[in-house]
Amino acid sequence: MLLGHLAKFSRQTTSQLFWRTPKISSLNARWFSDQKKIKVGIKMESKEALRARLTPLQYQVTQEAGTERPFTGAYDKHFDKGMYVCIVCKQELFSSNTKFDSGCGWPAFNDVLDKGKITLHKDTSIAGSNLLFLIAHPERIRTEVRCANCAAHMGHVFEDGPPPTRKRYCINSASIDFIAAPGADN
Ligand SMILES: [Zn+2]
Numbered sequence: 362m363l364l365g366h367l368a369k370f371s372r373q374t375t376s377q378l379f380w381r382t383p384k385i386s387s388l389n390a391r392w393f394s395d396q397k398k399i400k401v402g403i404k405m406e407s408k409e410a411l412r413a414r415l416t417p418l419q420y421q422v423t424q425e426a427g428t429e430r431p432f433t434g435a436y437d438k439h440f441d442k443g444m445y446v447c448i449v450c451k452q453e454l455f456s457s458n459t460k461f462d463s464g465c466g467w468p469a470f471n472d473v474l475d476k477g478k479i480t481l482h483k484d485t486s487i488a489g490s491n492l493l494f495l496i497a498h499p500e501r502i503r504t505e506v507r508c509a510n511c512a513a514h515m516g517h518v519f520e521d522g523p524p525p526t527r528k529r530y531c532i533n534s535a536s537i538d539f540i541a542a543p544g545a546d547n
Contacts, residue, residue, distance in 0.1 A: 423513035431466025434534025450511035470530040
């Protein structure tokens with residue numbers, strides 16, 4: 362009788378534990394996401410403030426990883442001397458010295474000003490929900506480029522650029538702003 366009671370108790374405890382686990386995890390997940398929001402809040406403007414400050418296209422590209430239509434951006438055929446900065450946080454990212462005309466319809470750079478100024482991420486969005494597509498075509502996994510300071514989406518980097526780096530940073534005009542070099546006769 363007692364043993365049976367204990368077994369029943371133990372079964373209940375075990376099942377309660379199992380039931381509790383997801384609740385604890387979701388609590389933790391909420392806590393982490395709250396912490397993340399707080400952190401982001403200190404470091405960056407709110408989404409609402411960004412929406413008010415940026416154009417709809419700049420917001421869509423930088424905050425929702427959108428892509429402007431090719432050959433439409435302000436800096437596609439722009440070759441003045443100066444610096445290209447993140448449109449969101451104004452961090453300097455690319456120099457006009459590394460800009461080239463790739464013919465692809467977006468501003469292209471051979472190199473980034475400093476590797477620490479960007480972060481790279483595997484972008485599988487091209488396959489939509491069809492992951493089998495990516496297993497069959499691993500070469501279609503693109504490398505996304507984000508601003509390391511504010512995480513704004515910039516564009517993608519490809520390995521088909523000119524020497525010396527062979528890189529092609531394909532960047533949306535909507536993600537960047539141009540600061541002319543002092544004294545440059547543009
Ligand atoms: Zn930034």
